[in-house]
Amino acid sequence: MTYENLEAIITNKNGQISLHKRFRALFTLKNLADVKSIDILAKAFKDDSALLKHELAFVLGQIKNPYAIPILNTVLADKTEDPMVRHEAAEALGAIGEPSSLNILEEYLHDEHDVVRQTCELAITKIKYENNKEIPENQKNQTSLYTSIDPAPANTKIQSVSELRDILLNTNLPLFERYRAMFTLRNLGTTDAVMILSQGLNDSSSALFRHEIAYVLGQMQNPTSVPFLIETLKNVNELSMVRHEAAEALGSIATPECLPALKEFKNDHERVVKESCEVALDMYEHENSLELQYADGLGNTVIS
Numbered sequence: 001m002t003y004e005n006l007e008a009i010i011t012n013k014n015g016q017i018s019l020h021k022r023f024r025a026l027f028t029l030k031n032l033a034d035v036k037s038i039d040i041l042a043k044a045f046k047d048d049s050a051l052l053k054h055e056l057a058f059v060l061g062q063i064k065n066p067y068a069i070p071i072l073n074t075v076l077a078d079k080t081e082d083p084m085v086r087h088e089a090a091e092a093l094g095a096i097g098e099p100s101s102l103n104i105l106e107e108y109l110h111d112e113h114d115v116v117r118q119t120c121e122l123a124i125t126k127i128k129y130e131n132n133k134e135i136p137e138n139q140k141n142q143t144s145l146y147t148s149i150d151p152a153p154a155n156t157k158i159q160s161v162s163e164l165r166d167i168l169l170n171t172n173l174p175l176f177e178r179y180r181a182m183f184t185l186r187n188l189g190t191t192d193a194v195m196i197l198s199q200g201l202n203d204s205s206s207a208l209f210r211h212e213i214a215y216v217l218g219q220m221q222n223p224t225s226v227p228f229l230i231e232t233l234k235n236v237n238e239l240s241m242v243r244h245e246a247a248e249a250l251g252s253i254a255t256p257e258c259l260p261a262l263k264e265f266k267n268d269h270e271r272v273v274k275e276s277c278e279v280a281l282d283m284y285e286h287e288n289s290l291e292l293q294y295a296d297g298l299g300n301t302v303i304s
């Protein structure tokens, strides 16, 4: 597929392209990961789907090229933009990890939206952590089964699952520490870890934390978490940002019981949930088909 094709698809040039096809183009561009792709991704922000735009920001962070910083700054600074999209722009700045982003992140440390404020706090802590010369390099860049750049590094110093559980669920601790426990549990990958992480879906202190738990459960693809994710998707009192992440996690786990739940909410009154179910149903089909790769032949991926 040419860049011209990809641009026409992702920007829905002819107005006829389904969201799930646009998502596949998005992940093809993510895998291409060059400056030309970043330029195309930047153009797609002129859209009215918060789901698509938050994914654009996520992908720009994962590509990890400082070339994308100006566009992410614009998205974060735009108070008319959906908080979920601004959150993802702040997180992407953290993923790119340039100390020069600290200023803008500090500016939104008191944002009116908790999810933006807390993301800026996490991104600032991550950038400072990575640039702290007193911390050994092997504690900063850890490899795991997962290829994502995470908002906090796993904490390899803690081995005990019960200690990780206590940190994860302790609402008095800084989010950065709780996230570190979250990614450590994810990397452990046991059913025990999945059960502990699933408890985090009921954490009443932070919607940001709950949405990240749902994302991590989607990455793990362990069927044990399915009933908990369905409960989150079905909870209409839950924030749409969290329900959206539960829907996409179900699309990625893709066991038979995920299908009726996704179908049930594919016309949800919250646009972001409705669109997530549409994309998740496409992922479900992909997971249950012989297609080798979701992003049109250029690598497997998990959606944010």
Ligand SMILES: [Fe+2]
Residues within 6 Å of the ligand: 087, 088, 211, 304
């Ligand atoms: Fe997010």
Ligand SMILES: [Fe+2]
Residues within 6 Å of the ligand: 054, 244, 245, 303, 304
């Ligand atoms: Fe998301």
